Amino acid sequence: MRGLFVVFEGVDRSGKTTQLQLLADRMAAKHEVVVTREPGGTPVAEAIRVLLLADDVDMSARCEALLFAAARADHVERIIRPALERGAVVVSDRFVDSSLAYQGVARGLGVEDVERVNLWATDGLVPDLTIMLDLPITHSTARDGEADRMENEGELFQARVRRGLLDLAARAPQRYAVIDAAHSIDEVADMVWAALPEQWR
Numbered sequence: 726m727r728g729l730f731v732v733f734e735g736v737d738r739s740g741k742t743t744q745l746q747l748l749a750d751r752m753a754a755k756h757e758v759v760v761t762r763e764p765g766g767t768p769v770a771e772a773i774r775v776l777l778l779a780d781d782v783d784m785s786a787r788c789e790a791l792l793f794a795a796a797r798a799d800h801v802e803r804i805i806r807p808a809l810e811r812g813a814v815v816v817s818d819r820f821v822d823s824s825l826a827y828q829g830v831a832r833g834l835g836v837e838d839v840e841r842v843n844l845w846a847t848d849g850l851v852p853d854l855t856i857m858l859d860l861p862i863t864h865s866t867a868r869d870g871e872a873d874r875m876e877n878e879g880e881l882f883q884a885r886v887r888r889g890l891l892d893l894a895a896r897a898p899q900r901y902a903v904i905d906a907a908h909s910i911d912e913v914a915d916m917v918w919a920a921l922p923e924q925w926r
């Protein structure tokens with residue numbers, strides 16, 4: 726595929742949405758950039774998102790994992806692949822690794838099983854680069870502001886997510902940039918920029 730697929734991952738409140746937007750704005754000077762997010766990105770996936778994040782909905786862990794994967798299947802087929810095929814840069818707020826860390830590790834479903842389901846859902850699409858914004862879990866990371874259903878899981882859950890994400894990055898370091906999100910917004914933005922393949926900068 727001709728385009729570039731960049732994914733931002735991180736624990737809740739790692740500043741990834743801000744950084745993603747800064748990168749997208751900067752890349753838009755030279756490239757077509759499609760900014761998207763998970764769960765979401767298409768009408769069906771956004772509807773599934775509402776169901777997944779509502780704090781008054783209770784569901785089994787497998788149901789949760791399949792809904793994230795279902796939303797992702799639609800997102801990949803309708804938005805991400807077509808954009809990559811026409812040579813665009815796709816920047817996504819979360820992708821498969823979120824399912825591996827949240828559902829596979831933190832919920833305890835197992836990385837291998839969740840990965841198998843997602844391999845099918847995405848028809849094997851793998852990001853070219855994943856920017857992992859890392860931050861220690863604190864009380865405020867887990868609870869400040871308006872919390873959705875996942876954020877309400879608390880610090881221990883968030884700590885398992887963080888560990889899960891770091892382990893995924895360690896598994897294939899050439900496809901990841903792990904960045905310390907405790908630096909200033911400008912400093913982090915520069916580190917993100919430096920992580921891009923040179924021909925795309």
Ligand code: TYD
Binds near residue numbers: 738778819875
């Ligand atoms: P969102 O409001 O987008 O949070 P954030 O700004 O932290 O990305 O909500 C997405 C939530 O869903 C977030 O807590 C992570 C979780 N999630 C999963 O558990 N599995 C997944 O596959 C994805 C994509 C997200």
